[in-house]
Amino acid sequence: MKTIKQISIFLENQRGKLSDILTALKDQNIEIQAASVADTTEYGILRLITSDQVKAARLLSAKGNLVNLNEVLAIQVEPDTAAFADAVDALTNGGVSISYLYTFHKDGKLVLIIRPASLEIAERVAKEKGLTLIQGWE
Amino acid sequence: MNSKYWNEEIETMPRKKLEKLQVERLKKTVEIAMGSEFYAPRFKELGITPESIKSVQDIKRFPFTTKNDLRATYPFGIKSVPLDKVVRLHSSSGTTGNPTVILHTQKDLNEWADAMARSMYCIGLRNTDIIQNTSGYGMFTGGLGIQYAAERLGALTVPAGAGNSKRHVKFITDFGTTALHCIPSYATRLAAAFLEEGIDPRNTTVKTLIIGAEPHSEAQRKRIEEIWGAKAYNNFGMSEMCGPGVAIECQEQNGMHIWEDNYIVEILDPETLEPVPEGEQGELVLTTLNREAMPLFRYRTRDLTRILPGDCPCGRTHVRLARFQGRSDDMLIVKGVNLYPIQIEKILMQFPELASDYLITIETIGDNDEMTIEAELAQATDDFGMLQNLTKEITRRLKDELLFTPRVKLVGKGVIPQSDGKAKRVNDLRNNH
Numbered sequence: 001m002k003t004i005k006q007i008s009i010f011l012e013n014q015r016g017k018l019s020d021i022l023t024a025l026k027d028q029n030i031e032i033q034a035a036s037v038a039d040t041t042e043y044g045i046l047r048l049i050t051s052d053q054v055k056a057a058r059l060l061s062a063k064g065n066l067v068n069l070n071e072v073l074a075i076q077v078e079p080d081t082a083a084f085a086d087a088v089d090a091l092t093n094g095g096v097s098i099s100y101l102y103t104f105h106k107d108g109k110l111v112l113i114i115r116p117a118s119l120e121i122a123e124r125v126a127k128e129k130g131l132t133l134i135q136g137w138e
Numbered sequence: 139m140n141s142k143y144w145n146e147e148i149e150t151m152p153r154k155k156l157e158k159l160q161v162e163r164l165k166k167t168v169e170i171a172m173g174s175e176f177y178a179p180r181f182k183e184l185g186i187t188p189e190s191i192k193s194v195q196d197i198k199r200f201p202f203t204t205k206n207d208l209r210a211t212y213p214f215g216i217k218s219v220p221l222d223k224v225v226r227l228h229s230s231s232g233t234t235g236n237p238t239v240i241l242h243t244q245k246d247l248n249e250w251a252d253a254m255a256r257s258m259y260c261i262g263l264r265n266t267d268i269i270q271n272t273s274g275y276g277m278f279t280g281g282l283g284i285q286y287a288a289e290r291l292g293a294l295t296v297p298a299g300a301g302n303s304k305r306h307v308k309f310i311t312d313f314g315t316t317a318l319h320c321i322p323s324y325a326t327r328l329a330a331a332f333l334e335e336g337i338d339p340r341n342t343t344v345k346t347l348i349i350g351a352e353p354h355s356e357a358q359r360k361r362i363e364e365i366w367g368a369k370a371y372n373n374f375g376m377s378e379m380c381g382p383g384v385a386i387e388c389q390e391q392n393g394m395h396i397w398e399d400n401y402i403v404e405i406l407d408p409e410t411l412e413p414v415p416e417g418e419q420g421e422l423v424l425t426t427l428n429r430e431a432m433p434l435f436r437y438r439t440r441d442l443t444r445i446l447p448g449d450c451p452c453g454r455t456h457v458r459l460a461r462f463q464g465r466s467d468d469m470l471i472v473k474g475v476n477l478y479p480i481q482i483e484k485i486l487m488q489f490p491e492l493a494s495d496y497l498i499t500i501e502t503i504g505d506n507d508e509m510t511i512e513a514e515l516a517q518a519t520d521d522f523g524m525l526q527n528l529t530k531e532i533t534r535r536l537k538d539e540l541l542f543t544p545r546v547k548l549v550g551k552g553v554i555p556q557s558d559g560k561a562k563r564v565n566d567l568r569n570n571h
Binding site: 006008009010011012014038040042043045047064065066067068070072099100115 | 515517518519520521522523525526547548549550551552553
């Protein structure tokens with residue numbers, strides 16, 4: 001499957017928690033490419049795309065964090081709102097339901113990280129609609 | 139009803155005579171309990187017969203009875219009379235295993251109503267009073283127990299039941315209720331409901347509150363009295379002994395007289411099960427003397443208290459128990475609900491999403507007990523909705539179990555403090571004593 005790995009870390013709402021995680025990654029020279037936080041007043045989920053997901057997941061887990069690795073879709077489009085909108089339209093018209101989405105810029109392009117209800121359906125639809133799927137970076 | 143006492147002869151009976159009455163009733167109770175599949179073989183083994191009982195000291199020959207015995211013999215294993223003589227049962231929620239079932243004959247119900255009526259009379263309630271009960275009517279003895287007693291007293295009794303503060307406010311206002319039966323935390327909540335309607339509770343007709351079923355401090359009582367401009371009396375009962383009506387504070391408000399014509403009172407060291415030195419704190423152990431469907435001998439209440447020394451100026455000779463100082467087991471009383479941490483643990487363990495660590499924190503927020511349960515997640519997820527639904531579902535299941543809604547907080551690894559390598563399960567920050 002043409003997907004990429006995403007790390008999710010459970011965050012208690014505790015002072016210094018996020019900073020501890022970032023410091024740990026920095027110390028190991030792991031680069032963060034994209035981050036997204038979903039939160040309530042009590043806890044949150046930090047989702048990360050880094051330069052080395054497996055290493056980052058092991059590291060953070062060893063530091064006592066609850067870490068989850070899962071597959072998400074990464075779609076590369078032109079860095080403008082029109083292209084963003086077209087990609088989302090193409091997916092939703094094709095019957096893909098999106099659980100969450102976040103974006104980042106890389107190499108002059110916009111990358112959409114998408115967690116669909118079903119990866120298989122989403123991948124198929126993305127291919128049918130001619131969207132560019134990314135499978136990791138060099 | 140001009141007397142100071144409901145039953146002067148019994149309430150002021152000289153100690154010697156009272157003990158003689160206890161011996162008589164203990165003999166009678168043993169005779170009844172010979173009909174119990176549970177007690178008969180035990181008595182036989184220990185050589186306990188009605189004739190062998192000479193003094194109250196003979197109580198030491200009896201075996202103890204525990205809540206576990208009640209569970210193990212669920213539902214009718216301890217009964218001493220045939221079921222056709224039994225007219226009512228009350229039961230605990232049974233959430234920690236089998237419920238505990240308590241049976242009553244008509245005579246038991248009459249004696250119970252009389253004892254609680256005596257307790258009401260003791261705090262100055264009369265047949266001219268209008269008594270409103272805020273306890274739930276059902277398996278909980280605080281409903282029917284108070285109802286029958288107040289009727290027995292001859293008071294106009296309002297079985298308003300639990301919850302719905304607005305309706306309580308209306309009834310109190312419309313009926314001119316003079317006395318309320320409630321748990322201490324509800325007394326303050328109901329006062330708040332009055333204030334919301336723009337009525338100062340001190341301007342209502344309520345002059346007496348019977349409070350119990352929930353540990354509370356002297357300071358809490360004073361505050362209740364202040365906000366209501368009324369007297370609040372601590373009332374003690376437990377369904378195993380009948381229900382409310384076991385002991386009550388008299389108007390001196392210094393310790394609860396326990397009705398010794400109905401119970402033999404022992405204060406024992408919970409470890410050695412030997413009597414503590416006079417006046418010292420220990421576990422309250424009770425033997426019923428006036429019950430027939432299901433007499434209980436040396437029942438371990440697990441409540442820690444002591445007997446107050448000296449005579450009470452009210453003239454009653456029955457000993458006074460100090461405010462309860464906690465439990466000899468890990469039972470918690472929150473919002474009037476008796477619960478054990480294991481109940482919460484059992485629910486949490488049903489969720490594969492959770493790891494094994496949890497912490498129950500109970501604190502007083504405003505006038506209420508609030509419980510927060512921190513539960514450790516077993517693994518992370520990228521799915522935020524899943525965590526929200528998980529929190530909701532855990533809360534719902536706990537509410538079904540506890541009958542109140544705790545706050546559930548998911549936490550990560552290592553957040554729950556460990557002490558001596560053993561997880562601390564309960565953090566009770568209330569100031570009850």
